[in-house]
Every structure is written in C-alpha cells, then in structure tokens.
Amino acid sequence: MSRVRVYQVAVVAGFVLVLEALCVGGVIDKVTMPPPHRIAVDFVKLLTTKTLYAEIGKSMANVLLAFVLAYVLGIVIGTALHGYKTLRDTLDPLFATYYAIPVFAFYPLFIVIFGLGDGPQVLIGFLLGIVAVIVTTLDGLDRVPGVLRKTALISRLTPLQTALHVTLPFCAPYLLSAAKLALAYAFIGVIGSEFIMARSGMGYEIGFAYTNFDNATMYPLILLILLISVIVNSALSRWERLLLARRGRQ
C-alpha cells in the first residue's frame, strides 16, 4: 500500500473509531446517532430483508432516468451549440449563474403542473444536471485540435459523423467528468425532491424514519445512498484517470 493509501485508510478508520467512542461514551446520545457498529448491523439487515427494495428500486430508477436524460440531451445540446458562437456567447451568463439559482424552489411549481408523481422529481434531477453536462461538453470540444477537424473535413464526414467519430471520442475524459456531475446532480435532485414532498422513495422513507425516530432505518438508508454515490463516483474518476494516463497527458 502506498503512503497516500495508508493515510486515507487511517483517516476513515480514525473517523469511525472516534464516532464509535463518542457514541459508546454517551457524548452523542442514542436518539441522535446509534454507534457505527450498530449502523453496520442495521445496514446488513436492510440489505437482507426485502421490505424497502421497492422504494430503493424506485428511487434508483428515477435517478438513472434523470441522469440519462441530462447526460444524453446535454451532450447533444453542447455539441450542437458549439458551432454557433453568438448563441453560445449569449447563453454564457445563463450557464455561469445557473448553479446560483435554487432549482428546488421550482419543485412546488412542477408538482402543481405535473402532479405529485415521479415526473417533477426526475425533472429536478435533470434540470440540475443538464447545464453541467452542456458546459463540460463545450469545454471539451474547445480543446479538439484543429488538425482533427481538418482530417474530418478532408474525409468528407458530415457534421454528425464528425461528432460521433472524431470530436466526441476525443472529449471522452471530459464526457466522463460530465457523467460524474450529472450523476451527482441526479441523486441530489431525486432524493431531495422526495424529501421535500413525495409519497414514496428513499428520500421519503428517510424523512418518514426521521419523524418516527426510527434510526435503525434512517441511518442505513443514508449510508446506502452515500456509498452508492461515492463508489460510482470513484469508479468514474478512476476510468477518467486511466484515459488521461493513456494519452500521456498526466
């Protein structure tokens, strides 16, 4: 193990141990947080009993849907927009201020328009993610060397072929960062909306468990969401680093 890895393991282990000590020692009372070993036991129980599978499946399906929509449409829009400089310049301030806008504030409007179903939740996750994908795609396309574009021209590729075979493959590392962002936003959008107002889903169950002081359900569910997002995120990061290393730019 490298020194860096040892350091990281030590930090995580230290954090868990301190929490354990604080909980067992009574500094953090049981109503606030069960000790980590208890959470681990409850976590295994959550995964082995099937009571919440439907809720977990529903939330994950919505997260996936929001992610796919934001990712695909974001790349399509980003690629299309790249050719139109004036339009892009005009939209630039929107992109720059977009993440300062609390998109969740629109959730009530969406509920009124689309009803209290999955639609508004997916829409929030989609809206949060798409701009990050567009901006990252544009950023990647800006870095395509002129010689590649010229080669595409000489080969008489249509704009669509150029995008599919030349420019987008070149942007692969950027598209991976875009995927990370879109996924994080899809999680935030869907779970957050379920928290604010919904009738089912993981966010709803967490809120429900919270109001009932049901820490045996709440903590494992939170842990599950955190684990999924961290694992997927690090897998994408690793893939991104591999791609960059292969191109000898790191």
Add this chain to the structure above:
Amino acid sequence: MTDFRRTPVRNAIVLIAGVFACWQIAYWLVGDVALRSPWQTMRFTVELTHTQLFWVHLANTLQAFAAALAIAIVLGLLIGFGLGLHRLSADALEPMLVALYSIPKITLYPILLLAFGLGMSAKVAFGAIHGIIPVALFTLNGVRGVRPILLKTGRVLKLDSIAMVRSILFPAAAPEIFTGLRVGFSLTLIGTVLGEMFAAQHGLGYLLMNAIGLYNVDVIMSVTFLLVVFAASVNGVLLAVDRRLHHRA
C-alpha cells in the same frame, strides 16, 4: 476595451429578455392554475415587500446565510491552506474531499436536525457544509498552482507558515480563492434555503414551503422570483470581479 465591456451587458439583456419571454409563454400555456405572469409576479412581489412578516423572514434567512457563509469561508480557507502546505495530506485528502463534494448532502439533513435540533443552528450547519468543500478545493488548487520560485523566496526569507500564507500564498492564489468563494457563496445560499424548506419556523425557505402547503401560487412565484434575482445578481457581480482577477493574473 469598450467592446470587451459592452458584449457581456448586451448578452445579459438579450438573455433576460429571453427568460421573460419564455416565462410569459409558459404562463399562456399553463394558465392561472400553477403560474403567474411576469407582470403579476412583480406586482405581487412589491405587495409582499410591504408586509411586515416578509421582512422578518428575510432578515432571518440573511442572518442564517451570513453565519453559514462565514463558517464555510473560515473553515474552507483553513482546510485549503492547511492541505496546501502539506503535500502528503493534500495527496491523500483531496480525492476524499472530491468524493465528499459529490455526495448528495441533502441526505445528511436529518442527521443535522437530530444533532442541532430544529431552528437556526441546523440551517446554518446545512448551509455551511455546502460551502466548505468548494472553498477548500479551490483554495488548495490555488495554493498548489503558486509558482515554486515564490515559495523558494519565502523559504530563503525564513518566513513561518503564517507569514508564508499572508504574504505569498494568499496574494498569489487570490484569483482561484475568489472563484472558490463565488461558488461557495451560491452553494451556501442554496443550502441555507433548502434547510429552511425542510424544517424551520422562519425564513424565505419556510415561507416557500408554507405557501406550497397552502397552495398559494402568488407567494410561491414571488419568493422563487426574489431568490433567483438575488442569487443571479450577486453571482453576476462576483463573476465580473472573478474574471477581472483572472485576467490580471
């Protein structure tokens, strides 16, 4: 020079006009059930600002936001400079910070509520956890990007850590740090308002959530509008300063 300054203004005007046009069209499509027109919203917003209660909520939100932002900036800078000065810590902890940055912090909210109880401190904590990591990450990257010759000069002059940060690292990394503060500002604001939406008895987020419960479209539209205007205008100013700093550097 004039050209350089005029284009952003023109873009902003075109963009705002576009947003209002889309809004009006959406209103025509959806109707009074769920939306108000831009004109109605602005009229109701003016009405809202004449009520006493609105100012109480606004003051409460601003207070929570200011506290959260102060915590986010102080802790973010401390973490950023701390890691920036220690290579191994930075290598080990930066990926962990990035992973933390990507987790849906919304899921942590019930834990914060249990730890801090309903009210001001939970809101402040929720706002702060949104802002700390971006400030820390941008500061760390800024500190790392400082040219080695400057660091060597500092070492030759036998500066201690504090003097090093104050007279070399901070000025050299200022543009990056400012970008971090800008991003931290937006995220802290979102965090604070979200915190108010989930559980609070005061603040604009509470006002919004309450309006949802009562199905008061006028209030929903006005509060959303005010939040967007506030966030967008402050961010616009910060962005302009940010660009100037980066240009100079």
